[in-house]
Amino acid sequence: MQPVEIKKDIFWVGAVDWNIRDFHGYSTWKGSTYNAYLVMDEKITLFDTVRAPFKNDLLHRIHNIVDPSKIDYLVVNHVEMDHSGCVGEVIDRIRPEKVFCSAMGKKALIDHYHREDWPLEVVPNGGEISLGARTVRFLETRMLHWPDSMFSYLVEDRVLISSDAFGQHWATSQRFDDEVDTSELMDHAAKYYANILLLYSPLVTKLLASVQEMGIPIDVIAPDHGLIWRREPGRILEAYGRWARQEGEPRAVVIYDTMWHSTEKMAKAVADGIQDEGVPVRIMNLRACHRSDVMTEVLGAKALVFGSSTLNNGLLPRMAGMLAYMKGLRPANKLGAAFGSYGWSGEAVKLMTQAMEEMKFQVVDPGVRIKYVPTHDSLRDCVELGRKVGRSVKEAF
Amino acid sequence: MKKCTCSVCGYVYDPAEGDPAGGVAPGTAFEDLPDGWTCPVCGAAKDAFECE
Numbered sequence: 001m002q003p004v005e006i007k008k009d010i011f012w013v014g015a016v017d018w019n020i021r022d023f024h025g026y027s028t029w030k031g032s033t034y035n036a037y038l039v040m041d042e043k044i045t046l047f048d049t050v051r052a053p054f055k056n057d058l059l060h061r062i063h064n065i066v067d068p069s070k071i072d073y074l075v076v077n078h079v080e081m082d083h084s085g086c087v088g089e090v091i092d093r094i095r096p097e098k099v100f101c102s103a104m105g106k107k108a109l110i111d112h113y114h115r116e117d118w119p120l121e122v123v124p125n126g127g128e129i130s131l132g133a134r135t136v137r138f139l140e141t142r143m144l145h146w147p148d149s150m151f152s153y154l155v156e157d158r159v160l161i162s163s164d165a166f167g168q169h170w171a172t173s174q175r176f177d178d179e180v181d182t183s184e185l186m187d188h189a190a191k192y193y194a195n196i197l198l199l200y201s202p203l204v205t206k207l208l209a210s211v212q213e214m215g216i217p218i219d220v221i222a223p224d225h226g227l228i229w230r231r232e233p234g235r236i237l238e239a240y241g242r243w244a245r246q247e248g249e250p251r252a253v254v255i256y257d258t259m260w261h262s263t264e265k266m267a268k269a270v271a272d273g274i275q276d277e278g279v280p281v282r283i284m285n286l287r288a289c290h291r292s293d294v295m296t297e298v299l300g301a302k303a304l305v306f307g308s309s310t311l312n313n314g315l316l317p318r319m320a321g322m323l324a325y326m327k328g329l330r331p332a333n334k335l336g337a338a339f340g341s342y343g344w345s346g347e348a349v350k351l352m353t354q355a356m357e358e359m360k361f362q363v364v365d366p367g368v369r370i371k372y373v374p375t376h377d378s379l380r381d382c383v384e385l386g387r388k389v390g391r392s393v394k395e396a397f
Numbered sequence: 398m399k400k401c402t403c404s405v406c407g408y409v410y411d412p413a414e415g416d417p418a419g420g421v422a423p424g425t426a427f428e429d430l431p432d433g434w435t436c437p438v439c440g441a442a443k444d445a446f447e448c449e
Contacts, residue, residue, distance in 0.1 A: 142406050143405075147406060203438065360418075
């Protein structure tokens with residue numbers, strides 16, 4: 001339980017959650033971390049806390065550096081309970097002189113913990129405080145991804161403590177980007193963006209522009225989850241810029257659920273058609289793929305093709321859930337089409353097409369419906385649908 | 398016409414721009430937005446807005 005120094009006198013004092021597998025609907029197959037940072041200066045300052053059951057991990061790590069009661073300031077960048085769950089016990093323990101937060105953060109802390117007696121001090125966007133040798137500048141980042149969110153920038157150290165932005169849900173014993181496999185790191189970062197930040201893409205674009213305008217040099221980006229970016233902070237900034245633009249890449253995803261394998265046959269035929277046009281495609285059966293992993297593929301793909309059989313005049317429940325989840329995350333600039341088998345009424349294709357229209361996708365075809373079980377001949381319509389999708393993808397680039 | 402700011406997320410509704418993505422034409426005053434209209438950034442209702 002050694003603390004990790006990320007720059008002189010700046011320590012990671014967070015906790016690793018090796019066991020979490022479901023983060024309110026996000027599949028965390030490899031766990032997560034709750035990062036908190038301690039700065040040793042004239043004013044000893046703790047940035048964020050951890051999820052409630054991990055309070056002792058935090059305090060133990062702090063103890064290895066300093067007696068927690070010596071902490072002067074607490075900064076709450078984000079009130080969501082994975083970062084503030086133990087804030088009450090921590091405040092009672094350390095009795096900080098001040099607790100800094102955003103204006104919305106103050107409201108959120110009071111609404112969560114109902115403790116008007118805490119020494120809450122609101123800092124404005126761009127406001128600064130001195131810790132002694134260091135200055136902390138606060139950047140309000142409303143709705144990235146809660147109303148209260150803010151960043152803390154350690155001016156002299158060029159360290160950006162970035163709250164939930166730039167994070168990843170990934171439990172590791174390593175703490176830095178240069179200690180792990182880069183492609184796995186970027187996969188986790190992409191999944192995090194796709195499932196947490198995608199709907200706030202217009203705000204991410206604005207934030208990145210304003211950070212560039214301010215011209216603040218950044219050596220280290222220290223998020224509240226996962227690995228700390230010290231070798232290549234530019235890599236994650238560039239990726240966020242790209243993901244926020246939602247341009248997609250020339251590839252497609254076929255997302256389906258099936259009742260008696262007829263829609264599955266159609267899914268394979270559609271994917272064949274897409275491949276015939278030289279466009280890479282991934283087939284994702286909702287019984288095998290978690291919705292949050294589907295979103296990771298959706299983030300980068302230009303075309304999405306949805307397949308569902310009709311059940312009780314509607315969609316199969318996994319597809320209905322997938323579309324509800326996806327709509328909330330607001331993917332943009334996609335091409336789309338739908339297909340599905342049916343027995344007598346066959347509403348699924350219409351319902352999936354409506355969902356795409358609500359998300360403002362460009363629907364490239366009215367869709368293919370096949371009664372009961374497809375034949376070799378009727379599957380040709382699916383191959384043709386795939387080819388049409390593939391051609392549309394190529395035309396978009 | 399007045400600009401109005403969302404008290405939740407800070408989005409500014411500018412009547413000159415409207416909210417084309419939400420089907421609101423430029424030139425629409427805040428008062429004339431339909432009751433069901435919500436903030437395009439955070440989804441807050443009209444009563445969460447403060448006007449200049």
